[in-house]
Amino acid sequence: RKEVEQDPGPFNVPEGATVAFNCTYSNSASQSFFWYRQDCRKEPKLLMSVYSSGNEDGRFTAQLNRASQYISLLIRDSKLSDSATYLCVVNGKLGGTSYGKLTFGQGTILTVHP
């Protein structure tokens, strides 16, 4: 089983749609969770951290379910500029130390069309 698994998509949605991405992780000791966004041929950029209580940033809502080891990202009112690959990211842990190592999912491709 992969450490971080995502549905690769692609998701093709019209402007204004609501779209949700899911992600599962295998390491129950993971403590930090993030969503990154990567545009074509560009570097990944932090979109938002994911907190246990769930958090929202404008049109974006992230949820974490530790019991199920499941993370989600909801995008409301999709814009053309939301088209990108969304990476689910979990901090790795080796023994008692993580050294800040992150494990990246393969990414989910989103295309928003007019």
Place this chain on the structure above:
Amino acid sequence: SQTIHQWPATLVQPVGSPLSLECTVEGTSNPNLYWYRQAAGRGLQLLFYSVGIGQISSEVPQNLSASRPQDRQFILSSKKLLLSDSGFYLCAYRAPGSQPQHFGDGTRLSIL
């Protein structure tokens, strides 16, 4: 503010030639530093990470090496490049007390 610089942006090298990619961080001290590779259409693979000057940990056996001669400088090297070394190389840092990593612009390396 914290920034990360990575160069060059693109590089075309013949098989068997050496490689040196450089990354520097500004605005923070004692960051954790990372080198990743992303092959076309694939996810990010962690190559090396460093928690301090001269401290390098390798994640996967390969044809590459890394060095950290200064606190905020991270270098990726190879003595002889292989065709399989082609890819998008990304440097990242994590500031002390912070969790997310932040990436440089990346270097697109093509081996001919």
